[in-house]
Each structure stands twice: as C-alpha cells, then as structure tokens.
Amino acid sequence: MLHDNILVDLGLSKEQSQVYEVLLEFGYLPARVIANKVNLSRPLVYKILDQLIINGLVRKDESKTKVAVFYPEHPNNLKNLIEIKEKEIEKIKESFEMMYSRLLSEYNFYVGKPNVLFYEGKKGVTRVHDEIIEENKDILLIRSIFDRPTELEGKELDKRIKEQAENGIHTRAITPVTPYLSESIKTDFEKLVTRRVLPKDKLSLPSQITIFGYKIAITSYKEEIFTTIIESKDISETFTVLFEYLWSTAIDPEEWLQTNT
Missing domain, CATH: 1.10.10.10 (Winged helix-like DNA-binding domain superfamily/Winged helix DNA-binding domain)
Incomplete structure (x- = not known):
C-alpha cells in the first residue's frame, strides 16, 4: 500500500x-x-x-x-x-x-596509540570513578590543593571511595598539607587509603593526578573542572615512576602532625 x-x-x-x-x-x-x-x-x-x-x-x-x-x-x-x-x-x-x-x-x-578522552565538569570526575571500578586496579593519587569538594560533592565522593574499598581497591595518596589534614586521615584505614604528605611549597598542583592500571586521569580543579583520561602503558609507567619518587620524599601524616602542631 x-x-x-x-x-x-x-x-x-x-x-x-x-x-x-x-x-x-x-x-x-x-x-x-x-x-x-x-x-x-x-x-x-x-x-x-x-x-x-x-x-x-x-x-x-x-x-x-x-x-x-x-x-x-x-x-x-x-x-x-x-x-x-x-x-x-x-x-x-x-x-x-x-x-x-x-x-x-x-x-x-x-x-x-594512546587513548585520550576529555570531559568537562563533574561528568569527568564521575567517569574517572566509574573506570576505576571497571579496571579494579589499585590507585596512585596525587591530590591538588584545589581539590576541596562542597558538602554535597563530598558525600558523593565518600560514596564512590567506599565503593572502591568494597571492591578491594587500595589507594596510595600523596597530598599537600592542608588545615583539614587531621580530619582527612581519620577515615583512611576504612577507605583502604595509605597516605603520605608534602608541604604546600613542595606540592602545589592545580590538577589532581590519578593513576590506575594503564590509565592516568588528570583533573583540573583550579577554575572550571575538566578531566583528561589517557590510556597508555608507557605514559602510565612514566607517571608511576614520578609518583614513586614523590612518595619516597613524602612523610607519614601522623609524623607531620606530631612535629608541626
């Protein structure tokens, strides 16, 4: 018809x-x-x-x-x-x-070839956490001095980190010394986080670096949030070497608090 x-x-x-x-x-x-x-x-x-x-x-x-x-x-x-x-x-x-x-x-x-993806806004942060769960690999994290979420974002972040811990994903984190350091370390054990710290004058990054598997997520928090996720064995190994060097120079947060409070 x-x-x-x-x-x-x-x-x-x-x-x-x-x-x-x-x-x-x-x-x-x-x-x-x-x-x-x-x-x-x-x-x-x-x-x-x-x-x-x-x-x-x-x-x-x-x-x-x-x-x-x-x-x-x-x-x-x-x-x-x-x-x-x-x-x-x-x-x-x-x-x-x-x-x-x-x-x-x-x-x-x-x-x-390296796989590179770019995300604007909170979508990128969410995508990083989703890929961490998918990869199910331990995390190497270098925190930004600007990574201070709002109360609502903090609750969502805690939920994501709890999910990572429930999946047995451990995190080694290098963070700058901030006024809220003593509060942050209280939940490290239950979140499977091992932390070391550096003074702000030695670690003052505008972007956060997250390494997991062969992936590196770089999230800028200074002004507008945007995230670049790179997947490459060579680049991942390069960032891991840099992380390990920083880790060797950083100190235990408890030790820092004892000597600086």
Whole structure:
C-alpha cells in the first residue's frame, strides 16, 4: 500500500500498516472484512487490531451493531510512534556512549596509540570513578590543593571511595598539607587509603593526578573542572615512576602532625 514503508519506518509491522491503511481508506469495518481486504486470517487480524488499539491508532465500537467494528484514530497519533522511536534512539546513544570509550581504548591499544578522552565538569570526575571500578586496579593519587569538594560533592565522593574499598581497591595518596589534614586521615584505614604528605611549597598542583592500571586521569580543579583520561602503558609507567619518587620524599601524616602542631 501507498504508505506502508513510512509506517514500517515508524515502528509498525507490515501487517499492522496494511490494516491501519485499510481502515483509513474505508472507515468502520468488522474484522472479517478487514481480513479479506489484507488477505490475512481473522485471528491474526484481531491480534493486529488489539496492537493498534494499544498504540492509540485504532478504536473498537460495539455499540451500534452485534458485530464489533473498528475505525482509525486521527493520524496525528502517529506522532506518538515518533516520540517512542526518539526515546529508543536516545537509549541506544546512551548505551553507545558508555561502550564507546571501551571500544576506542581497545582499538588504540591494538594499534599502539594512546587513548585520550576529555570531559568537562563533574561528568569527568564521575567517569574517572566509574573506570576505576571497571579496571579494579589499585590507585596512585596525587591530590591538588584545589581539590576541596562542597558538602554535597563530598558525600558523593565518600560514596564512590567506599565503593572502591568494597571492591578491594587500595589507594596510595600523596597530598599537600592542608588545615583539614587531621580530619582527612581519620577515615583512611576504612577507605583502604595509605597516605603520605608534602608541604604546600613542595606540592602545589592545580590538577589532581590519578593513576590506575594503564590509565592516568588528570583533573583540573583550579577554575572550571575538566578531566583528561589517557590510556597508555608507557605514559602510565612514566607517571608511576614520578609518583614513586614523590612518595619516597613524602612523610607519614601522623609524623607531620606530631612535629608541626
């Protein structure tokens, strides 16, 4: 029929589109007549009519005759199918976005290129924590002096770190000495965090560095938040060597507090 292909594109089956077009052309019809016009069995036509009624494209009228008749709803209701299609596409896009970084990572690893992704805002921070859980590797962390979350962000961060600990992920963290150091170290044990500190004049980074597996996440907190995630064995090993050097020069926070308070 004339509009079959378009109706199928909207999500109707070929048989549904045939039945709907017959009703558009002839109006009130019983299932028997519809079945004859589309050359389908009557039980199948009844099933199709029920589906079209659910989709808001057909109505059933049993008030005027002993035999039920069916008639089409306004074609404007077809727009509902477009909305459903758009929602399905959005879900597919979301699923693809979640999978894309993994596909790109595997491809770049195969061809020997670093995999680099860039995120703006809190989305990048969330993505880093998601990838940490996915990788399930221990973390090396160099904190930024500007990494001081709000109360709400702090609660979300604590939730993420707790999830890491529940997955057995340990963290070695090098942090600058700050006024809230004594408060921060109270929960290190339960969060599987081992910490060392350096004075601000020796460790004053505008960005935080997180190393896990072959990935490095660099998150800038100084002004607007943005995150770069790099996946590369060579680059990861380079950052790890730098971390270990800093670790060797840093001191235990308890020791710092004892000698500086």
